[in-house]
Amino acid sequence: MNILVADHHPVFRRGLKCMMKEDKEYNFKGKIDDGSQLVTSITNLKPDILILEVDLPNSNGIGSLREIRTNFPDLKILVVSCHPEEIYAVSALKAGANGYISKTRPVKEVKKALKSIHNGETFLSDNIKEQLESKSSNKILKFKKLSTREIEVLNLLSRGKRNKEIARHLSINEKTVSTYKTRLLKKLKVDNIADLIHQSRLLQIAS
Template sequence: MKTLLVADNHPVVRKGIACMLKKKNDYQIVGKASNAEELYQQLDQNAPDILIMEIDMPQINGINSLRTIKENYPNTRVLIYSVHPEEIYALRSVKTGAAGYVPKTASTKIFLKALKKVAKGGIFLNGELTSTFTSRNVGESSAISRYKKLSSREIEVLNLLSSGKRNKDIANALDINEKTVSTYKTRLLKKLKVDNLADLIHQSRMFQFR
């Protein structure tokens, strides 16, 4: 059973998520938060497997807050459930460390599908989002497809690499050894179909909106 923390400043949303999951035996909500202070307090106390959060909350500084959460609570997977449309924040959120992004206009079916994917260690981006980017750039759409196949740990390593971290820094941040970091780098080069670290970092930055 996966433990969940729900962070949203609207009581109706928090209650709605609880109702959706009431009959799901795979999840247990261990805490709720309506602002940053409550969020970090709950993260410290409960160390949930998954954080379902709105990035537009009081005292929450959007993507920067997500980055802080991933740095301080690396074992908690984050599913963004936001009022903002996917086109604005989805890829940036995943690049920063989120395991998935669901807009609040999505159906219950999509929300539960995303949560299931995140709980299994995958990355969730709505298929329609990839289609949106196809019209912009076929190469970028292909890159998104490859990016979606990365594991959560591979994305964490990629994020740290793109921020200029060395193997030793990454090993310390993720509590793994440097040899393992090198193994992840080799996997990333292969999965993202690039030949060197510079190209790997360049491709990772494709997922940041221009």
């Protein structure tokens, strides 16, 4: 299987490349470290699988994932991230990913994920499956109330981004950002932005 790695962490990329060299089933087609290179690289290299870091610089996070899915409907996409699986996995799948795995998972599980999505299956770790099925998880119950865009706004707020920066990053206007903040306050049942940011850290959305 031909694989393109889109990630801005050199150690992670090198680790994947070494892993692929050890297994003849994988063909390392190339790597990119900037979201502006995504479409061109996929078009030119024609990978079977894209390993995508959602926080790639100059990308629109989950929004970029949607765009890739629209432009390349047959491409298999495995999203990798340092963000907790219970927060981003469902959003990634809804946006078009075929699988999601945390960078904290072992190498053998990355291989399992690649094989699964190459065979047309959807991949989530057993750990996240158990958490998503748990009725008692407060994190999951709160998360399920939020849309993909609301999670993106909350994540940026937790990093200290202002409305203008969030608007620019997500390609929306500042008024829309304010609307999302109002919705988040209501859905997470807090009274101010400070409490909202605190809530986001309790949800482990902060990086």
